Amino acid sequence: MSQSLLHRADREQPVDVTAMRATDREADAGDTFDATRHTRAMHLWLLWLGGAVVFAVGQAFTDPKGPVGGLMSFSMPVLFTVGILGGVLVNRPRPRWPWLMLASAGLVTVIGYVVWTSGATTLAFSIFMTVYPLEAIALLLIVRGGSWRQDRAGLLDTAMISVGLGLACWMLVITPLLQVSTDLPGGPLVALFPLGDVLLLSVLVRFFISRGLRNAAFWQISVSLLFQAVTHMASLLPTIFSAGATDVRALSSLSSFLIAAAAFHPSMRTFSGHEPRLATEMSPRRVLLVNLAGMAAPGLLIAQGVLQHGKVGWLAAGVGCILLFALVTLRMIDLVGEVQDKARQLDAVAHIDALTALPNRRAWDLELDRRIAAAQRHGTPVVVAILDLDHFKRFNDEHGHQGGDELLTTAAAAWRAQLRPEDLLARYGGEEFGAIFDHSRLADADRIIERLQAVTPLGQTFSAGAAQWNGTETAEMLLARADAALYSAKRAGRDRVYVSPTR
Known part of the structure; x- marks a missing residue:
């Protein structure tokens, strides 16, 4: 529905939604994703997946060190880029960048391969x-x-889980790799590659912590991230355990093909840039993940001690504990802030009149008891007055309920502006104010009430009764x-103030 129509100057008038829909269809005619284009995108997606399977199977039966295997490895990032660009051209997502x-x-991967072949191994891995x-x-x-950036709770939970994953990766994978880094192509820098996999897994965790549109494109990207992490880890673990190398090129290629397939799938249009609903509540799954992250440091110390015959990475575990403690503290502060915000909202609902934004009857009762108690302690005078708009029912009948609401809100605002900071004005009920x-x-109160009479809006009057x-x-x-003083004023003809003598 067109925002320009919703915000036009004559928005007080009823809006023809049918006309608005027609206008939107005309405006978007140049970018309509019709059934023909949808079918074409689905055909390209199926063709791409078929090609991915053929490529992966072929790669599984080629020598990675041979010319064909090398050419396939080099062409994979090129196909990755071409596939995504093709999906963008076909589906035209917004935004595209x-x-x-x-x-x-x-x-960037292709550039890395070119630098690698030139002999600059360290630069290539960088x-x-x-x-x-x-x-x-x-x-x-x-x-x-x-x-x-808006979901602070989700970011903190993701950070806690990521620290746990990073700590596990450092203690169980990177530390052993650094000990055998001389056997790795590229030296110690290669041992840090698992941190990149932790980053991708953190993105995957972030996807599932908040609620969003989870369609075919989303699941293809998620499976691709999981495949990337698994294949990279699988290629490094044989070095740690002095086992035979595993050829995971086919699975790695499938992970790249899957992201490009997500670009070809028509569903990428509906979730690209889609704003998810923030999941602020702590679901059981989310609580479990955060708790596992919190137990990562002590659990990993035990695991590392068992696997490495008592040798533990106390420094990494200590840094991990500090980071987790800091994140848990921030999360607790965030939760306390949410509780306080909810409490303030509930308090406002319970004590503020929704129409006039004045304190309501409940707030009036509490405040009156408090002020009388204070007057009793300090021996100070206090006056209570009840104001009743004259002939409000007749005004309501003549001007409708919206007119009556306008009178109540404008009167409340005008009267409140005439009061002193220490005075209280509340909506007592209906057209009555306290x-x-x-x-x-009483004399002081009478002068204040006289000012209120002078600013009563829309040519209306009120009757008042006051008592000290x-x-x-x-x-x-x-x-x-x-x-009783108010009813005396009304019986006397309204538009006047009666006071009750102090007994």
């Missing part, structure tokens, strides 16, 4: 490392839009005297 950013990860953050940022922008004048006697606390009576007795 996160997808283009994701496609650039393939080009280039390869940049692919991880580039891919992670692009995917967050595609799947979560800008909402990832006022408490602290440190005042006698030093011993209860709030109910004081209100009864003010109420």
Whole structure:
């Protein structure tokens, strides 16, 4: 529905929604994703998946060190980039630039391969490392839009789980790899590659912590991230355990093909940039993940001690504990803040009149008891007045309920502006308002009420009854005297103020 129509100057008039829909269809005619294009995208998606299976099977039967195997490995990032660009051209997502950013990860990988073949191994692996953050940022922008910055609770929970994953990776994978780094191509830098996999897994955790649109494209990206982490870890673990190398090229290629397949699938249009609903409640799954992250440091110390014959990475575990404690503290502060916000909202609902934004009857009763108690302690005078708009029912009948509501809101605002900071004006009920004048006697209250009469809006008047606390009576007795004075004013013809003599 067109926002320009919703915000037009004559928005007071009823809006023809049918006309608005027709206008929107005409405006979007140049970018309509019709059934023909949807069918074409589905055919391309199926063709792409079929090609991915053929490529992966062929790769499984080729020698990785041979010319064909090398050419297939080099062509994979190129196909990754071409596939995403093709999906963007076919489906035309909005916005497009996160997808283009994701496609650039393939080009960066190609550059890394070129540098690798030139002999600059360390520089090549440095280039390869940049692919991880580039891919992670692009995917967050595609799947979560800008909402990832708004969900503080989700970010903290993701950070806690990521610290746990990172600690496990460091103690059980990276530390052993650093001990045999001389056997790795690229030296110690290769041992840090699992941190990139932790980053991708953190993106995957972020996807599932908040609620969003989970369609075919989303699941393809999620499975791809999982495949990437598994294949990278599987290629490094044989080095740790001195086992034979496992050829995981086919699975690695499938992970790249799956992300490009997500770009080809028509569902990518509906979730690209889609703003998810923030999942602020702590679901059982979320509680379990956060608790597992919190137990990561002591659990990993035990596991490392068993696997490495008593040798433990106390420094990594200590840093991990500090980070987790800091994140848990921030999460608790965030939860306490949410509880306080809810409490303030409930308090406002319970004590504020929704129409006039004045304190309601409940707030009036509490405040009157408090002020009478304070007057009793300090020996100060206090006056209570009840104001009743004259002939409100007739005004309501003539001007409708909206007119009556306008009278109540404008009168409340005008009267409140004339009161002193220590005075209280509340909506007592219906067209009746209550006022408490602290440190005042009847003469003081009368002068204030006279000012209120002068600013009563829309040419209306009110009747008022006032009573000064006698030093011993209860709030109910004081209100009864003010109420009796009000009815005397109304019986006398309205538009006047009656006061109850102090007994």
